[in-house]
Amino acid sequence: MAASRKPPLRAEALLAASLLTPALLLVAVLLLVPLLWLVWQSVRQDGGFTLAHYARLVTDPAYGATFLQTFRISAIVTLACVVLGFPVAWAAAESGPTLRALILALVVLPLWTSVLVRAYAWIIVLQRTGLVNSGLEALGLIHRPVILVNNEFGTIVATTHILMPFVVLPLYTTIRTIPREVLAAAASLGGTPAFVFTRVYLPLSLPGLLSGAALVCVLSLGFYITPELLGGGRTYTVSMLIARNIALYDEWGAASSVSVALLACIFLIFFLAGRIVPIDRIVGTR
Amino acid sequence: MRAASPARIAAFLFAGLVLLWLILPVLIVIPMSFSDSRFLTFPPKALSLRWYHAYLGSSLWLRATRVSLGVAAASAVLATAIGTAAAYALNLSNGRAMKLVKLVLLLPLMVPIVITGVGIFLVYARVGLLATLTGLVLANTMLGVPYALTSVLGALAQFDPAQEMVARSLGMNRPRAFFAVTLPQIAPGVLSGALFAFVAGLDETVVALFISGGRYQPLTKRMFTALRDEIDPTIAAISTMLTLVSCLVAAAVMLNARWSERRRGVRA
């Protein structure tokens, strides 16, 4: 009887395989195969092997500039998300249940708002005649409008806005697990608040921080809509480069080598971060 | 517990400002949608329902809305079924192979969406799925599977597999044991996975830019083109309605979470 309750391992494996098949098939056909095709395409030209598409990444200054700008935006956005997100996560962890629920709701609400909607809102807020400029002018802080949108700045503001919840949520979860006694002990042993924060609080919240930061960094590297709508044609990200090369110029070779390079960067970041925090936990926040 | 030190107050204030910044777009878009002017002046000088009329009077926008809702619903259902099956399988064993499979299934969340879009475009161009509803649904299902997967895995982690064993030892076959015992208990996880997949499908833009066309263009593709071309407050009106829908779904998720907490409380 025991055998019927515990089916042999083979049957178990067969069941697992058949349950996994639809999902794996979908991802394989719609994602893995095309990715491999892109890799193949990136070393082909006129029916032969070539590294010309990769050479162009180095020799054509326009490609280098695009990668540089994308990485710069990603770095700034990640930093901004951490600096702005940490106090929010901390405040949520320190508050009573009602205030905490409110804070978390405000963090999550934007996640439920379309990216396009938010791009539209930032155009209204940041344009030359927008809220920020008219506010600053009314306060007498500036005399002529500052250009805040249709450039890299506007792109960074909107991207940070979209990605910040991905830092706050894992960070909040981690901070909540820090035992209060540890902090109290550190303080009672004579640690100044600054000491307690940098030596105890920060290290203990590091896994959440790192997981959030890695996710934001990677996601911002792949951003397309925000720079397209808020960049004013002067902010070119790698994603835009890929899309343009295909839609406008029919350059599959260039598009695929750029894609492969971007993917390599992203998997490297995941790999490095994955040595400290499991990757599925990093991605799971999304 | 601790005295309200100046540093503490400052930190709370700072957090408050950041939160204000986070909800600012929603606060802007809603009044904008009632503007009576074509231009993006904020606050609007006079109020009207002009842009809601513009939306409701446009067969293009309405058709796009139907496409979006249909695609999001269909792909959420499919993604949830596929993702739940996969999560159940992954939960059976803890081997290295399973870890790898899980990573592969999470790939759609890791690959930049433009590259995913280009890839799906390549496949569809071969098999004639460009500009079809089927194509949109399949693509959004693939993108939705990870949401269902992680959500159901979370629920399964809290579920005691011994219960299903007991049911089976009482003579139920495996599928029956799953539907009678396991599914009801992981239902909140399944539901929130479905809701996430639905909202993700509703919001998906980039892949649609590559693969949709003709009659079957989702709302987001039309909105993107409109934002690039003809920025007028019709977008704000649509945005307001979209935000409303999202908030309803969000409320559903929260109620669902509370419901599952209570159930767990009963069990404990």
Added chain:
Amino acid sequence: MTARRACLCLALLLGAGGAARADDGITFVSQGGSYQAAQTQAILDPVARQLGISIDQDSAPDAWAEIRTQTATGKAFWDVVDMPAKDCARGGVRGMIAPLDYAAIPNARDLPDAYKTPWSVAYEFYSSVLAYNTDKYGDAPPRSWADFWDVKKFPGTRALRDNPLATIEAALLADGVPPDRLYPIDLDRAFRKLEQIKPYITVWWTSGAQAAQLLADGEVDMEMAWSNRVSAVQREGAPVGFTWNQGLLQYTSLCILKVSPHIATATRFVDAAIGRQVQADLTRYTDNGPGNPRAYDIGAIPPARLRDLPNTLDNARRQALVSTEWWSSPAGDEAMRRWLTFVRH
């Protein structure tokens, strides 16, 4: 049971994707916004009634990429496209656009040969003009591309189109090339001149309505924009103005996708859409000029409207006509390639 019903619903939903369009109908593609709305009233709706066909509409700022896809997959969901004449010609050469059966398009006889290619007929005229904010410049606005390039005399934010078409011509005019000596274009000279203004360009716009928006909302003080878009926001009360002086006159054309399954109906549509009456009516809804010049002769356009239309004799004299022939030649492709590097670098 419920699962089966859900499957059935899904199948129905998906099945709708395969539903074919009524046979006597076409899908017409233009560039959206108020421009397309005007066509709907003046041309598309009347022509649909006249021919007894249904006309579905779509819009795309980059029709070229979509057409290439539909050609590659052999599956057309578009039939007639309104796009720059040079793209029709390029598409014709590459087998993406069907050659027109001129025997079935009698109205094409109204058009001078210069407005026709084997694949396309002129549909409407527009102009890339120098537009500016009237609040900012008052009585002394910029009047030429040389003024646009003069950042000392005319401070302010500027925008140009993220496309070499007409932008390159403007650079050469600013550099002192006479309007009748623009072609063949000296690309080196044009890009040298463009490099000078590049640091002062706040936005590189990608669509006509976006350009109008930038100006109307005060995001830029002066820019190259399409005349009909500028006059449209002018009428909405925006403080903007423009000059016909050194405007770059262009026209879009109608052409038919080679993979279109409705070529006969599409050809009937093309003929009707360039008829004198509907072409004259177009000017009642938008400031685009008729592609059929005989529309000016039938007395259907009030004299007061002539001031705002780009291709009246008076206005055209102050502008330069962009050469479709040059832009559909290999030199035009070369200009596109160099543009990508120029604007991104």
